[in-house]
Amino acid sequence: MSVIELLAPAGDKDKLAAALDYGADAVYLGGQQFGLRAPAANFSVADLKQALDCAHGRGKKIYLTLNAYLHEHEMASLENYLEELKPLSTDGYIVSDAGVLSRVRAVDPQREIHLSTQANTLNAAACEFWRRQGVQRVNLGRELALDDIRAIRARSAMELEVFVHGAMCVAYSGRCLLSTALTGRSANAGACAQPCRWNYALVEETRPGQAFPIEEDSRGSYLMNSRDLCLLPLLPDLLASGVQSLKIEGRMKTLYYVAAVTRVYRAAIDAWLADPAGYVCDPLWRAELDKVSHRPYTTDFLPAGDATVHSADSRYRRTHDFLAVVRAVDGAGRALVEGRNRFHAGETVEVIGPQMRQQEFVVAAGEDEQGEPCSCIQPNARVWLSVPVTVQPGDLLRREKDHGDGWAVGGGTNAAPAAG
Ligand code: SF4
Known part of the structure; x- marks a missing residue:
């Protein structure tokens, strides 16, 4: 484990393996209750046990999200769940609710506890308060500027974690009622319908059905559509600020997203650790972050406005399509690939792997497992392909999008960002 922890999301077992392979020091994931990502596959208790064995065997950690705010009628289930989880060697629980914190401490007093960004911790006094309650680490609110983080570091002994990359809410993370009010789907239950991304119009009360556009431009108005966070340009300052953990958002993102983003931050952190004074942000790293599905990036949460809200549209963009996962190699230059998007013999594709390994090749005809x-x-077919470049199990194939503008609709997720 490096001095600075790189913490990546894992929505399922495949993504867990990708996060570990592509350079995460630790992974956060949800169980089947109280974890704020209802649509994700998530991990059963048996899955979690396997995941812990896998991560610990590689010297890495797993944190379990228990970061919903619970109603009184849910507390008994929580206690049962905590009892079920107690025999496992989970490295920490991520909580938001003081009630959940108190029950973890009562049922499982030795367990390390991290405070979720949902708790919106913005100052050193709050960090110290939580430390006295038995919290070992706080994920600071994204509302903070770098100077705020430095000031907190100077005044608190709390272990500090910050988000470096991923989707953001215009509201205080999942503590937002917009989705509940408009769809009945609660962000606090991990089921946000993302109404902040919708295109809104104006309807006069006596003219139902006549929607008057509120136009900032011809596309409409997306007043609440937050850009995605990307702190790669600020990484040296962030690393020097004394935070212990850098977290990537995205338990609902694809395996490709988790792998591609994790490996960029791994490379950047390693370069800084090796030579802080000589650190240079490699343009390749930023270019790689454009190849995954994302909204326009920002380095700010505040001030709100053009810096953080993208009012032109709520579409995702990416320059590359994810094509396949390499499941095995046979020692004769062939790779067993499992499709994610359709591709053909004769196309030029790129294989990417950990440590920024990437190389193009032209796909030759292969054969199926029969x-x-x-x-x-x-998609989902498994085919043996001859691959004339270095390839390893866990590598990914992708293809540059051919329509040139890098725009893609629906390439992201449909859950509230920021939980964890
Ligand atoms: S993503 Fe969901 S929780 Fe976040 S601001 Fe939008 S509606 Fe609210």
């Missing part, structure tokens, strides 16, 4: 010839790889 030995039948195959020149088109469909």
Whole structure:
């Protein structure tokens, strides 16, 4: 484990493996209750046990999200769940609710506790308060500027974690009622419908059905559509500020997203650790972050306005499509790939792997697992391909988008960001 922890999300077992392979020191994931990502596959208690064995075998850590705010009628279930989890060697629980914190301390007093960003910790006094309550680490609110983080570091002994990358809410993280009010789906239950991303219009009370556009431009108005956070340009300052953990948002993101973003921050952190004075942000790293599905990036949460709200549209953009995962290699230059998007023999694709390994090649016709010839790889199909470049299990194939503008709709997720 490096001095600075790189903490990546894992929505399922495949993404956990990708996060570990591509450079995370620790991974956060949800169980099947109280974890604020209802639509994610999440981990059963048995899955979590396997995940812990896998991560600990590689010297890495796993934190479990228990960061919902609970109603009284849910507390008994929480206690049962905590009892079930207690025998496992989970490295820490991420909580938001003081009630959940108190029950963890009562049921499982040795367990390390991290305070979620949902708790909106913005000052050193709050950090010290939580430290007295048995919290070992706080994920600071994204509302903070770098100077605020430095000041907190100077005045508190609390272990500090900050988000470096990923989607943001215009509201205080999942503590937002917009989705509940408009759809009945609660952000606090991990089921946000993201109404802050919708295109709004004006309707006069006596003219139902006549929507008057509120136009900032011809596309409409997306007053509450937050940009995505990307603190790569500020990484040296952040690392020097004394925070212990840098967290990537995205338990609902794809395996490709988790791998591609994690490896960029791994490379950047390692470069800074090796030579802080000589650190230079490699343009390749920033370019790689444009290749995954994202909204326009910002380095700010505050002040609100153009810096953080993208009012032109709420679409995701990316320059590359994720095509396949390499599941095995046979020592004869062939790779067993499992499709995610359709691609064909004759196309130029790129294989990417940990430590910024990436190389293009032209796809040749392959054969399926029954030995039948195959020149088109469909989603979920498993095909043996001859690959004329270095390739390892866990590598990913991608293809540059051919329509040039890098725009893609629906390439992201449909859950509230920021939990954890
Ligand atoms: S993503 Fe959900 S929780 Fe976040 S601001 Fe939008 S509606 Fe609110």
